Amino acid sequence: MLSLPLDDGSILCISVRTSSRARRLRLVSGIRGVEAVVPAGYDEDKLQEFVQYKRDWIIKTANYYSRLREKTGHTESDVVYYLGRRYRVRLVKDRLASAIVSDGLGTATFHVTDMRRYKRxxxxxxxxxxxxxxxxxxxxxxxxxxxxxxxxxxxxxxxxxxxxxxxxxxxxxxxxxxxxxxxxxxxxxxxxxxxxxxxxxxxxxxxxxxxxxxxxxxxxxxxxxxxxxxxxxx
Ligand SMILES: [Zn+2]
CATH class of the missing domain: 3.30.2010.10 (Metalloproteases ("zincins"), catalytic domain)
Structure with missing residues (x-):
């Protein structure tokens, strides 16, 4: 885990994942936060340097996703990908399990028989x-x-x-x-x-x-x- 101090005194956390398959260092920003994917044996100082160099981009995208989380009230489990598209999840309690994916609305509506086991x-x-x-x-x-x-x-x-x-x-x-x-x-x-x-x-x-x-x-x-x-x- 890397921390990036921000101007307002808060700290932005960047999770670090080492990948033997990664050929180069990359930063991935998403609804769950910012992650650095690091090739095996990568120098830690270099990683720090890269993060400083990318500082503006990291802050910009992290703000974007945090606004998105606030605006939509979404947590990670509220979004699904299906055939490359991202959908907001809607849950409806029903007697039979089924799902309706709407491209127009950008939603995936899951009719679930047990709300406590909806992830299943x-x-x-x-x-x-x-x-x-x-x-x-x-x-x-x-x-x-x-x-x-x-x-x-x-x-x-x-x-x-x-x-x-x-x-x-x-x-x-x-x-x-x-x-x-x-x-x-x-x-x-x-x-x-x-x-x-x-x-x-x-x-x-x-x-x-x-x-x-x-x-x-x-x-x-x-x-x-x-x-x-x-x-x-x-
Ligand atoms: Zn293979």
């Missing part, structure tokens, strides 16, 4: 959406790349978007449907490529790039949004 019900909804998207996209991409998998599962995973086992079983994080369609495709392609290359070698990334020329951007979307959605790394 939202998770279940994510699980179903993710399973549907994977079932739609995976067979076609597998055929296109000529890479055959055994089976796929959608799981609750804390720190990974997806993984591939030696037995060619693919696991996908139940929150994956939070990402835009092209990013979901990238994650599928990434795991399929692990069927022939069980590593992150140069050859692996060349294979990914030939299947998804825009993969760098898609990877970056995940890196930027993982702290907000609650998943780290791939």
């Amino acid at each position: 019900e939202i998770e279940q909804w994510y699980r179903e959406q993710t399973a549907k998207v994977i079932a739609e996209r995976l067979p076609g991409l597998s055929a296109r790349l000529g890479l055959t998998y055994n089976k796929f599962t959608v799981k609750r995973q804390k720190s990974r978007w997806a993984s591939c086992s030696k037995k060619r079983n693919l696991n996908f994080n139940l929150l994956l449907s939070a990402a835009p369609a092209e990013v979901i495709d990238y994650v599928i392609v990434h795991e399929l490529c692990h069927i022939t290359e069980m590593n992150h070698s140069k050859r692996f990334w060349q294979l990914v790039e030939s299947a998804d020329p825009g993969y760098r951007q898609h990877k970056e979307w995940l890196e930027d949004h993982s702290p907000v959605i609650g998943v780290q790394g791939l």
Whole structure:
């Protein structure tokens, strides 16, 4: 945790996360606060320097999000991402669980059977959406790349978007449907490529790039949004 003293005497906290996958230092500002994602072995003085250099930007975005939190009365659990878009959560007590996502209103209305367990019900909804998207996209991409998998599962995973086992079983994080369609495709392609290359070698990334020329951007979307959605790394 880093602290940035402000002119009014208060202190802004910046959480620091070390990532072996990060190639460069980055700052991510979101509704939950400001986070620094630091490559492994990064010099702490340099981090301090970078934070000072980015001071104006940090304060500006932190103010923006704190105003947004106040204005909307939102806490982190009141927002969901679905297919790359951000929605305000509305909860309605009902006899049957269901969800209505409205692009026009920017809301996701969850009809929940038990208000105390609404997070469980939202998770279940994510699980179903993710399973549907994977079932739609995976067979076609597998055929296109000529890479055959055994089976796929959608799981609750804390720190990974997806993984591939030696037995060619693919696991996908139940929150994956939070990402835009092209990013979901990238994650599928990434795991399929692990069927022939069980590593992150140069050859692996060349294979990914030939299947998804825009993969760098898609990877970056995940890196930027993982702290907000609650998943780290791939
Ligand atoms: Zn990988």
